[in-house]
Amino acid sequence: xxxxxxxxxxxxxxxxxxxxxxxxxxxxxxxxxxxxxxxxxxxxxxxxxxxxxxxxxxxxxxxxxxxxxxxxxxxxxxxxxxxxxxxxxxxxxxxxxxxxxxxxxxxxxxxxxxxxxxxxxxxxxxxxxxxxxxxxxxxxxxxxxxxxxxxxxxxxxxxxxxxxxxxxxxxxxxxxxxxxxxxxxxxxxxxxxxxxxxxxxxxxxxxxxxxxxxxxxxxxxxxxxxxxxxxxxxxxxxxxxxxxxxxxxxxxxxxxxxxx
Amino acid sequence: xxxxxxxxxxxxxxxxxxxxxxxxxxxxxxxxxxxxxxxxxxxxxxxxxxxxxxxxxxxxxxxxxxxxxxxxxxxxxxxxxxxxxxxxxxxxxxxxxxxxxxxxxxxxxxxxxxxxxxxxxxxxxxxxxxxxxxxxxxxxxxxxxxxxxxxxxxxxxxxxxxxxxxxxxxxxxxxxxxxxxxxxxxxxxxxxxxxxxxxxxxxxxxxxxxxxxxxxxxxxxxxxxxxxxxxxxxxxxxxxxxxxxxxxxxxxxxxxxxxxxxxxxxxxxxxxxxxxxxxxxxxxxxxxxxxxxxxxxxxxxxxxxxxxxxxxxxx
Ligand SMILES: Nc1ncnc2c1ncn2[C@@H]1O[C@H](COP(=O)(O)OP(=O)(O)O)[C@@H](O)[C@H]1O
Ligand SMILES: [Mg+2]
Numbered sequence: 415x416x417x418x419x420x421x422x423x424x425x426x427x428x429x430x431x432x433x434x435x436x437x438x439x440x441x442x443x444x445x446x447x448x449x450x451x452x453x454x455x456x457x458x459x460x461x462x463x464x465x466x467x468x469x470x471x472x473x474x475x476x477x478x479x480x481x482x483x484x485x486x487x488x489x490x491x492x493x494x495x496x497x498x499x500x501x502x503x504x505x506x507x508x509x510x511x512x513x514x515x516x517x518x519x520x521x522x523x524x525x526x527x528x529x530x531x532x533x534x535x536x537x538x539x540x541x542x543x544x545x546x547x548x549x550x551x552x553x554x555x556x557x558x559x560x561x562x563x564x565x566x567x568x569x570x571x572x573x574x575x576x577x578x579x580x581x582x583x584x585x586x587x588x589x590x591x592x593x594x595x596x597x598x599x600x601x602x603x604x605x606x607x608x609x610x611x612x613x614x615x616x617x618x619x620x621x622x623x624x625x626x627x628x629x630x631x632x633x634x635x636x637x638x639x640x641x642x643x644x645x646x647x648x649x650x651x652x653x654x655x656x657x658x659x660x661x662x663x664x665x666x667x668x669x670x671x672x673x674x
Numbered sequence: 675x676x677x678x679x680x681x682x683x684x685x686x687x688x689x690x691x692x693x694x695x696x697x698x699x700x701x702x703x704x705x706x707x708x709x710x711x712x713x714x715x716x717x718x719x720x721x722x723x724x725x726x727x728x729x730x731x732x733x734x735x736x737x738x739x740x741x742x743x744x745x746x747x748x749x750x751x752x753x754x755x756x757x758x759x760x761x762x763x764x765x766x767x768x769x770x771x772x773x774x775x776x777x778x779x780x781x782x783x784x785x786x787x788x789x790x791x792x793x794x795x796x797x798x799x800x801x802x803x804x805x806x807x808x809x810x811x812x813x814x815x816x817x818x819x820x821x822x823x824x825x826x827x828x829x830x831x832x833x834x835x836x837x838x839x840x841x842x843x844x845x846x847x848x849x850x851x852x853x854x855x856x857x858x859x860x861x862x863x864x865x866x867x868x869x870x871x872x873x874x875x876x877x878x879x880x881x882x883x884x885x886x887x888x889x890x891x892x893x894x895x896x897x898x899x900x901x902x903x904x905x906x907x908x909x910x911x912x913x914x915x916x917x918x919x920x921x922x923x924x925x926x927x928x929x930x931x932x933x934x935x936x937x938x939x940x941x942x943x944x945x946x947x948x949x950x951x952x953x954x955x956x957x958x959x960x961x962x963x964x965x966x967x968x969x970x971x972x973x974x975x976x977x978x979x980x981x982x983x984x985x986x987x988x989x
Contacts, residue, residue, distance in 0.1 A: 416785065423782040431770045434809060500766035504825070507730050508783050509756040672732075 417517070420510045424518020425525070428492070442488065443530050446481035447537045450474065453600050454541065471632040474538040475555070476599035479623040481534060482563040483594050485527050486570040490583050492519065493574025502672065512669050520567055527563045531556060546631030555629035558650045562622045565654035568661035575668040598643075599623050604636035615640050618657075621649035680833050680864050681706035681729060686738035688724055688888075698724050700888035702738070706833075706866055706881075711859050713879030714868040715979070721888040722868035723763050726837045729866070730760045743832050759826035763837040765818040766825075767810050773797060773821050774806040780825045796824040800854060816847030820854050827858070834858065836867045840874060852878065872979060884979060892978070899978050908950050910958070911967040912938040921965075924957045938966070 432439040450473065458469035496502045505515045545552040573586055596613060598620040603611040614620055615637065624646035627634040637643035682705050688698040699721050706712045714722050727733035729742055731751040739746065745753040767776050774793055781789030797803045800820040810818060819839055826834060839855060840848040855878055859865055869875050875882050876896050884892040884899070892899055908928070910921055921940050922933055928950045931943035944950035947970050958965055 419785075420783055423779060427768065427771065427779055430775055434770050434772070434775075499769065500762045500764045501768055503727075503732055503762055504760065504766035504780075505783070506732055507755055507758065507760040508780075509752060510783050671734075 417511050417514050420514035421517040421521060424505075424515055425521035427518070428522035428526070439526075442526075443533050446477055446484065446530060446534055449480065450477045450534065450537055450541075453477070457600065468542060470538065470541050470543040472602070472627070472634060473600050474534070474541070474543040475626040475630055475632055476597075476623045478531060478534060478559050478626060479562065479597075479619050480594050480599045481530050482527060482559055482622070483566060483590065483619055485523060485530065485563050486566045486590060487583070487587055488526065489519065489523050489567055489570030490574040490577075490586060491580070492523075493571050494578055494580055494583055497575065497578050497672070498580070502669075506669075506672070512666065516571060516666055516669055519571060520564075523567050523570075524560065524564065527560060531559065543632075545629075547629060551629045551631075555626040558622055558625050558629070558647075561651070561654045562618070565657035565661070568658055568665050572661045572665040572668055575665060575672065593617070594619065597623065598634070598637050602634075602636035604639065611636075612640075615642050618649065618653035621646045621653060625650035678708040679705055680708050680744075681712075681740075681742050681866060683725070683729065683740040684738055686725075686728060686740055687736045688721075688728060688733065689736060696887060697721075698888055699728070699735075702885075702888060703890055704883055706864060708864050709862055710880045711865040711867060711878055713875030713882045714866060714885055715870070715872065715875045715882050716868075716885030717870055720885040722870075722885060723837055724888070725885070726760070726762075726835045726866070726868060730758055730835050731755055732760075757832040759828075759831035759834040761819075761822050761826045761834070761836045761839060763841065765822040767818065767821055769811040770809060772807050772809055773802050773813070773817075776810060776821060777825060777828065781828050784829045786828065792828060796827065799857075800824045814847060815843045816850040819843065819847070819851045823851075823854055823858070827863075830863070832864060834863050834865045836865060838868050838870065841870065900972055906944060906947050906970055906972055908942045908944045908947075908954060909967070909969050909971060910940045910942070910954065910965050912940070913964060913966050914938075917963050920961060921958070921963065924961065925954065928953060944970075 454470060454473055458473075496505075502515070506512070545555070574583070577583060577586065596610070597617040598614055603614045603620070605611075606614060620637065621642065624634050624637040624643055627637075628647060634643075637646065642649060683702055686699050686702040689695075690698050697719070702721065702725055704712075704714070704725070714725060716722050724733065728735050729740055729747060731747050731754050735748065739748075741747065742754045743757040745757070747754050768779070771779065774797060777793035777796055778789045781792050786792055794803075794806075797806045800823060802817065802821060802824070805813065805817060810821065813821065823836070823839075836855060839851050843851060852874065855865070855867065859878065867875070867878060879896070881893070881895055882899060883890045908925070910925075912918060912921060915938050918935060918938065918940060922935065925933060925940065925942045928944055929942050930945045933943075934941045942950070942954075951968070951970055955968065958968070
């Protein structure tokens with residue numbers, strides 16, 4: 415099974431990057447923590463919560479989902495850097511399967527996201543956030559979050575292979591931020607104008623965040639009041655699978671037919 | 675010596691989607707025999723990189739056929755990739771990894787048992803042992819190129835493609851890389867080398883194919899190409915520009931083609947070298963013209979190139 419061995423070699427390359435540039439990767443892992451602290455501090459005081467509950471109950475799972483979305487940027491950047499530096503061409507001129515290159519990227523980015531989540535969980539726990547439905551349920555929530563990351567990974571690889579240069583990545587990033595914020599990640603959608611709240615509720619990011627809150631036993635009243643919100647667990651499985659079904663074949667095809 | 679053909683391209687055409695009309699390759703033919711170094715020489719935009727990318731299976735051709743090591747680049751890409759090494763126009767190495775980490779990774783991807791041992795061997799061979807532990811981002815241009823060469827030699831390839839190895843390097847880097855390429859050549863690898871530098875092709879290649887607008891316009895050994903252009907030239911350099919018209923007139927009967935004048939240099943194409951020299955020297959003496967210099971010379975590759983392509987090449 416050379417495909418697996420090759421994929422691991424490619425993934426290890428990213429792990430070596432971490433070792434060679436620890437400062438950079440640690441900053442990346444702690445960036446979502448910064449957001450958690452910032453939003454917690456800025457907005458936490460302005461919101462009212464039932465006795466015994468805090469803003470972090472809503473916010474922490476939201477930031478988990480947001481971190482999965484922002485992981486997309488790392489994937490895109492890594493992919494375009496390799497294309498523009500010719501590293502991708504070298505891989506393509508080697509007698510190895512094209513699947514390995516893409517799969518290697520996938521393994522590395524999933525590991526990266528797992529670490530990001532771990533760091534966030536530790537911070538959340540320190541801030542008083544808790545899961546209330548037992549460990550298996552919490553693990554299921556983490557599974558859903560990583561599933562979203564997995565789906566977005568293929569979106570990232572596809573965009574990265576399509577735009578091919580760093581400037582365009584910056585433009586894509588400008589779009590990623592509103593997508594992240596136009597969701598139930600850190601405010602209750604009931605506080606938004608109705609039309610905006612509806613869009614935010616239908617954002618796949620919201621579905622994952624709401625489903626995770628359900629599994630953690632964290633209250634999310636404004637989401638459970640809507641149809642899509644009550645179906646969040648299902649949506650949190652279906653939306654990522656749909657994204658994967660579209661973008662996985664697209665990105666492997668794009669990789670094979672680069673620069674035609 | 676065997677004359678086995680390792681690279682063969684016949685009538686290859688390639689137009690880039692959305693690219694300029696006529697850009698790419700327009701009926702590109704090439705034949706490279708085993709153990710030789712072929713220089714693909716052409717100005718910027720002639721299609722050198724396009725040719726290399728097609729032959730190394732990175733780019734699909736529109737029409738025509740191309741085989742490498744006997745395998746069709748279009749239908750048997752995997753077989754081709756097993757037998758080639760590619761040094762692209764831009765050093766394709768990971769900047770964050772060290773030189774050694776790069777080679778070990780490429781060794782593993784080539785499924786070597788002892789990737790580390792091979793990496794050390796190659797570092798030694800390309801004089802990179804000292805810098806082996808440094809991130810590639812700290813390397814000079816010449817060092818990167820050498821590492822790039824090493825990476826493409828991890829498993830001794832049947833055919834090595836080297837695309838413009840010295841473009842963009844300073845003179846010292848150029849020398850470094852040329853001597854590295856020459857080493858490979860001495861090792862007997864079949865090499866297809868592209869360059870826009872004539873002296874590079876002249877120094878490194880056994881055969882040269884001159885490329886213009888996606889088509890090979892001349893092909894042969896450097897000497898063959900020089901004689902293809904035809905005649906030797908008698909060159910007279912004058913001290914006084916006022917003498918130029920008279921010298922042109924005197925040389926008229928000797929000229930076998932068009933006389934060219936650049937400043938005080940009169941260049942006369944001639945057939946019979948010795949006779950031309952004697953007659954010209956006599957005529958000058960009788961006319962009491964004292965030339966700065968009078969010499970016979972063969973055309974340079976520069977002139978061949980200029981003649982065939984009408985394009986300026988960097989020398
Ligand atoms: N991806 C591309 N899309 C459109 N045109 C291209 C592309 N790559 C190269 N070209 C054009 O094809 C011609 C040949 O390019 P190239 O093979 O890179 O030349 P060389 O390597 O000899 O400088 C040039 O005119 C260039 O502008
Ligand atoms: Mg080129």
